[in-house]
Amino acid sequence: MNGTGCNSIHTAKKMHCMNQGNRNSKSATSFDALPDEIVVTVIAAVAASAVAPADLASAFLTCKRFWTLGKSRHVRNKVSHLGLAVRARNWSLHADRFLQSCAEAGNIDARYLLGMIRFYCISDRNAGADLLLSAAFGGLKEAIYSLAVIVFNGSGGTRESRDIGAAVALCARAASLGHVDALRELGFCIHDGYGVARSVPDGRRLIVLAKAREMAEAATGSASLSGFTPLKKQDVASRFMVEWAERRRAENKEGADRDAPHEGGPSDGQLRMCANKLCGREETRGREFRRCSVCASVHYCSRACQARDWIQSHKANCAQEQAL
Ligand SMILES: [Zn+2]
Ligand SMILES: [Zn+2]
Numbered sequence: 495m496n497g498t499g500c501n502s503i504h505t506a507k508k509m510h511c512m513n514q515g516n517r518n519s520k521s522a523t524s525f526d527a528l529p530d531e532i533v534v535t536v537i538a539a540v541a542a543s544a545v546a547p548a549d550l551a552s553a554f555l556t557c558k559r560f561w562t563l564g565k566s567r568h569v570r571n572k573v574s575h576l577g578l579a580v581r582a583r584n585w586s587l588h589a590d591r592f593l594q595s596c597a598e599a600g601n602i603d604a605r606y607l608l609g610m611i612r613f614y615c616i617s618d619r620n621a622g623a624d625l626l627l628s629a630a631f632g633g634l635k636e637a638i639y640s641l642a643v644i645v646f647n648g649s650g651g652t653r654e655s656r657d658i659g660a661a662v663a664l665c666a667r668a669a670s671l672g673h674v675d676a677l678r679e680l681g682f683c684i685h686d687g688y689g690v691a692r693s694v695p696d697g698r699r700l701i702v703l704a705k706a707r708e709m710a711e712a713a714t715g716s717a718s719l720s721g722f723t724p725l726k727k728q729d730v731a732s733r734f735m736v737e738w739a740e741r742r743r744a745e746n747k748e749g750a751d752r753d754a755p756h757e758g759g760p761s762d763g764q765l766r767m768c769a770n771k772l773c774g775r776e777e778t779r780g781r782e783f784r785r786c787s788v789c790a791s792v793h794y795c796s797r798a799c800q801a802r803d804w805i806q807s808h809k810a811n812c813a814q815e816q817a818l
Contacts, residue, residue, distance in 0.1 A: 544577030570599035582737035602632035635671035658689030675798035678704035735774025770799035
């Protein structure tokens with residue numbers, strides 16, 4: 495837990511203790527006298543600085559008043575992406591309703607996370623896409639990039655429903671807001687003339703810029719004084735999707751073992767996970783993702799994921815080296 499989240503929760507608990515102390519001494523109940531608006535402001539501050547869902551639970555369970563006021567739209571609107579970061583193992587109707595209530599309160603981080611879960615994990619494509627759209631209209635760069643990946647691949651539709659030009663435009667928008675993967679994807683598109691006019695120097699320049707920003711972000715994370723590097727918004731969604739897929743594989747292991755045709759992975763009719771182990775996206779139809787053009791044994795949802803995985807592991811495993 496970081497300092498901010500901790501302090502906010504302590505403030506909330508301090509208010510509650512003050513209330514208890516006043517009750518015990520039968521003096522004026524200053525806590526009870528506080529208007530709801532002020533208490534809601536305090537709870538919203540806790541929600542905005544939460545670094546885990548447990549922070550919210552801890553605050554909401556402080557007293558009945560916190561529990562009741564914690565359901566207000568203002569509080570749900572302010573919950574941080576880390577406060578929303580439910581794990582796949584904890585997914586339940588209650589967790590679904592909580593994210594839904596935050597999304598309905600206008601929380602664009604909740605719309606993004608729930609949109610990704612609905613689209614990729616629960617296969618409720620329309621509801622997921624609607625949530626991602628609303629988060630994108632709210633200016634969330636992670637949602638804009640996720641829509642770009644969906645439009646690039648025609649996810650949830652047919653191969654013919656792909657719209658490369660629209661996907662490039664979405665990448666450009668997300669890149670302009672500082673999304674590194676979108677910048678890298680845009681660089682590859684311009685470099686290759688894919689959905690946009692070709693310019694090798696401009697494409698290369700964007701790819702190098704994306705790499706530089708990625709390195710700068712990594713350096714900032716490792717230089718954290720507290721040693722605590724909070725998950726980014728897209729990492730929260732990816733963690734859920736990766737864990738969801740792992741749990742589903744474990745549950746279906748017996749059947750999967752029986753059906754597995756060979757060691758090389760799924761057959762053409764089966765749906766593949768993106769080979770970037772930190773991504774978590776799964777195909778929505780057979781042969782949706784692009785494959786490594788050298789070994790053809792791994793598949794990726796995007797060039798950005800392919801570039802990341804190339805550095806992290808595939809470079810050592812591929813049939814021969816391929817400069818990306
Ligand atoms: Zn991917
Ligand atoms: Zn390969």
